[in-house]
Amino acid sequence: MDLSFTPEQIAFRDEVRAWIREAMPPRIREKAAVDGHFEHDEIMAWHRILHAKGWVAPHWPAEWGGAGLDVTRRFILTEELELAGAPSLSPFGLMMVGPLILQFGTDAQRRRFLPKIVAGEEVWCQGYSEPNAGSDLASLKLSADPDGKGNYVLNGQKTWTTYAQYADWIFVLARTDKTAKKQSGISFFLVDMKTPGVTARPTLTTAGTPAFCDTFFENVVVPGENLVGPLHGGWTLAKALLGHERTYIAAVGMSTRVLRRVKRIAAATTERGVPLLEVPAWRSRIARLEIELLALKMTNYRALASAELGHAPGPESSILKIRGSEINQQCYELAMDLMGHDALSWHNEPGTIPEHEASVPPQFQYARAASIYGGSNEIQKNVIAKLILGLPS
């Protein structure tokens, strides 16, 4: 085992750093400096810049537009991007449906969809949850019935579809066999959001932003070639995708950045003239969280290294989901606590509180979702109990 970087790896890190400094457009750099909220068009602009460099999909094979980097370089690239505060790219294409199409799709599907995901020409969203199928995903009702002409007709509703309002495509789980046992009658479809009958209606979150939508399907005709994997075999794909999603949800980079902000806030906030960063109680609270984040980061590295060896993400990814969401929430909580009265601020008018603090309150709000989406933490614990500890159900 060797966890230190070689001179070549250090040279690569410096190259990445220098490139980011150069490539980041001024508007994005300004926001990154204060950890501001990136709009959809800013994220996509950054996507295209990364794509031009060939770094948009470090985890994809080179033949499909991946960066062709070994596992350590991938860590380095991802970490540098996150530390620079670069916009995080939409995960639904790159992290979720892309790898799935690679693994389970046909060649035709790979050729049709993967290049546009990498190029940022088509944006995706995830249509899993339904009003009565949240944790109990297998009880979903969206129906997909063959029309006799090689197509499927979709009817029903998805809910909490993040950023469906910006998406060109949605991947959905739909019921193709109503008589089979819950899990065995589900199929995985790719649906063009422009198909007649698809409507996405945004809902406000507690953070005050329209992040997710109710997505309605009314006699939506989907060509048979958009079925991924076997008919009625969608559950296997669904589980594989959740594994990818949970690894991504560890959010180590995001929490690292928030902790960096925490320290910045602690240094800039004084009480009776003393910066909080120098007060022992605050220092030890920050240190404890930093150590917990380090433990998560190393665990994440272990998972990624195992994935590199070709192992599919296993139930261990639930560890990342549980601790990743908890630590992320604690980072924002600590930032809020440090801010004192400034944390009361909401839709901030310029000059009311320091600029680097302004996005903390809404992000703190939205962080509560991290332990709910992607399979709630309770469900992750059920998974660990059953699949790792072998406890009876």
Add this chain to the structure above:
Amino acid sequence: MNFDLTPDQKLLESTVASFVKKEATVSRFRALRDDPVGWSKSLWKTMAELGWIGLVFPESAGGLGGSFVDVAIVLEQLGAGLVPEPFVASVLCAGTALLRLGGPEEHEAHLAPLIAGDTSLALAWAERGGRYDPTWVETTAIRNGDEYVLRGEKVFVLNGHAADTIVVSARTAGNPGDSDGISLFVLPRDTAGLRIKTIRTMDGHKAAMVSLDGVVAPASMRLGAEGAAAPVLDEIMDLGAAAACAEGLGVMRAALGMTVDYLKTREQFGLKIGTFQALQHRAVDMFVRAELAKSTSILASIKVADPDPAERRSAVSAAKVELALCGRYVTQQSIQLHGGIGITDEHDIGLYFKRMHVLNALFGDEEHHLARFAAQPSF
């Protein structure tokens, strides 16, 4: 020991509870989030007529002479309904300053219309560099003959955006952090040089950033003896903290109630989610936490009037720390157990979570009160 409410207190509790249920509902608060004032002057008047504002003041000042326990009963119910009317800012904070430092003339001029529900007040004490320390006053009041000239900035002044009169702390002598040399001035909101900027707070309430740009205040606007306001501000911080505990208790209990109801109705895996033992135990933990917070809140409500400041501080700080620990747990878990719907603005549970966070940040947060608790002679 007896923790029972008197028959009068029980009556008060049920009166406030049914008033909140009828007149001051969460949906009303929701609608007021977009209103520039954020609370209703006519409801304020009604609250005054019901005697709740008068409870805070002795009969000698035109009030009803209630105890803080009575006030806490009102606050808990207001908290449960997320009632945004400025009871704490206006009555407990600014009202106490006027009561303690003002003479009969000031009582007549300011407390009488407040008790009648015709005006509202604010107390501007917080400054950027002082966090929760009311002696960190950088704002200056320089004496010039019969007048003072005030310069400085006050942050997050609760109800400052709507108050008819703002009581402002300023230094007439000494340096930031000194207890001596702080004076309070009573400024009508239209005083020249007094700039009030309304801001939204994260819980859907409003507050103000206030700057004093060469405000000229005649010496008659100073409350009490020059430079002697610190002990009163110290007492007000404790009253505010104890009030946050009482209100927070209402927030917690309402959030717990909503969550238990949800556990009884939401179905997943063909079962009510309340049948899952993992969630039953969570609900029990929430209940236990809310009860513990209630116990320390009761202690704070009794001790906040203790003549010994060390006794008062110790009990109030303990309650505020317990509020932070329990309130955070209860409201976070409330969102968690609601799943996706808990993250939407349209569902009320998120409003309770936000209010709880604000209550934790007001009048000293967990760290502040932990440190203060440990600094008391009894520790």
